[in-house]
Amino acid sequence: MTDLSSSPTSEASVTDATKFIAIDGPAGSGKSSVSKAVARTLGYGYLDTGSAYRALAWHVLDRGADTDDAEAVRAAASDFPVRLGLDPDDRTVRVGEAEVTEAIRDPRVSGAVSGVARVPEVRAQVNELFRRLVSEAPYPAVVVEGRDITTVVAPDAPVRILLTAAPEVRAARRAGELAGENAAAVAAALHKRDASDSAVVDFLNAAEGVEVVDSTELDFPQTIDAVLTVIERLRGAHRG
Structure with missing residues (x-):
C-alpha cells in the first residue's frame, strides 16, 4: 500500500x-x-495521475469534509492510504480497504477535484508519490x-x-x-x-x-x- x-x-x-x-x-x-x-x-506501465487526485477528493468527502477547505484537504492528505496499480489493463484504485475505482468517477467527486489540486503542499506530496511509483516500477x-x-x-x-x-x-x-x-x-x-x-x-x-x-x-x-x-x-x- x-x-x-x-x-x-x-x-x-x-x-x-x-x-x-x-x-x-x-x-x-x-x-x-x-x-x-x-x-x-x-x-x-501506465499511471493516471488524475486518479490520485480523484481518490483524495473522494477521501476528503468520505470524511465529511469540504474540498474547498484547504486545512481539511491537508488533514486528509496526511492520512491517505492510496493504492494505484501501473498495469494499463487493471485500473483498480483503493483507499485503505475501500475499492473506489468507480466511485472516484462520480460527478460529486469530479466537481470536488479542483479544490484538492489547488493546495500546493498536497500537490508536492502527490508528486512525490508519482515519482516513487515510477522509480520502483517493474517496467522499463x-x-x-x-x-x-x-x-x-x-x-x-x-x-x-x-x-x-x-x-x-x-x-x-x-x-x-x-x-x-x-x-x-x-x-x-x-x-x-x-x-x-x-x-x-x-x-x-x-x-x-x-x-x-x-x-x-x-x-x-x-x-x-x-x-x-x-x-x-x-x-x-x-x-x-
Missing part, C-alpha cells in the same frame, strides 16, 4: 526520470485512452499522464509530450464518452474545468522542449501512431 503521508515532500527527492514517458493535456484531449494504448503497445518505463507531468513532476524526462486538440473537438469527444449527456452542458463543464485547473498549472501550452501532438484532425489509431513516433524518436535520441 502506498501511503501519501509517508512520502517526502522535497521536490529534489531521488527519482529515475528516464523511466518517465510524460504526457500532459487538457480534458477531452484523449490522453488517458491514448496513454493506455501506448503503454500496452510498448509493454510499459511508465507512461504518466496528467496536467503537470512534463513541467513539474518529471521536467527532465527524455520524452515529454503535450497532447491537445481544438476545444470543440475535445468537447465533442467528451460528450460522446458520456452517453445521454447534453453536448452543450458537457462543453460548458469542460471549459469550466480547464479554466479552474489552468489557474494552478498551464497544461494548454507546451513548455520549452515539450513536443506537441495535436489530434484535432486525427482519429484514435492515428493519434496513437503519432505519439509512438515521438517516443521512438526521443528515446532513440536520448540513448544515442
Whole structure:
C-alpha cells in the first residue's frame, strides 16, 4: 500500500526520470485512452495521475469534509492510504480497504477535484508519490499522464509530450464518452474545468522542449501512431 503521508515532500527527492514517458493535456484531449494504448503497445506501465487526485477528493468527502477547505484537504492528505496499480489493463484504485475505482468517477467527486489540486503542499506530496511509483516500477518505463507531468513532476524526462486538440473537438469527444449527456452542458463543464485547473498549472501550452501532438484532425489509431513516433524518436535520441 502506498501511503501519501509517508512520502517526502522535497521536490529534489531521488527519482529515475528516464523511466518517465510524460504526457500532459487538457480534458477531452484523449490522453488517458491514448496513454493506455501506448503503454500496452510498448509493454510499459501506465499511471493516471488524475486518479490520485480523484481518490483524495473522494477521501476528503468520505470524511465529511469540504474540498474547498484547504486545512481539511491537508488533514486528509496526511492520512491517505492510496493504492494505484501501473498495469494499463487493471485500473483498480483503493483507499485503505475501500475499492473506489468507480466511485472516484462520480460527478460529486469530479466537481470536488479542483479544490484538492489547488493546495500546493498536497500537490508536492502527490508528486512525490508519482515519482516513487515510477522509480520502483517493474517496467522499463511508465507512461504518466496528467496536467503537470512534463513541467513539474518529471521536467527532465527524455520524452515529454503535450497532447491537445481544438476545444470543440475535445468537447465533442467528451460528450460522446458520456452517453445521454447534453453536448452543450458537457462543453460548458469542460471549459469550466480547464479554466479552474489552468489557474494552478498551464497544461494548454507546451513548455520549452515539450513536443506537441495535436489530434484535432486525427482519429484514435492515428493519434496513437503519432505519439509512438515521438517516443521512438526521443528515446532513440536520448540513448544515442
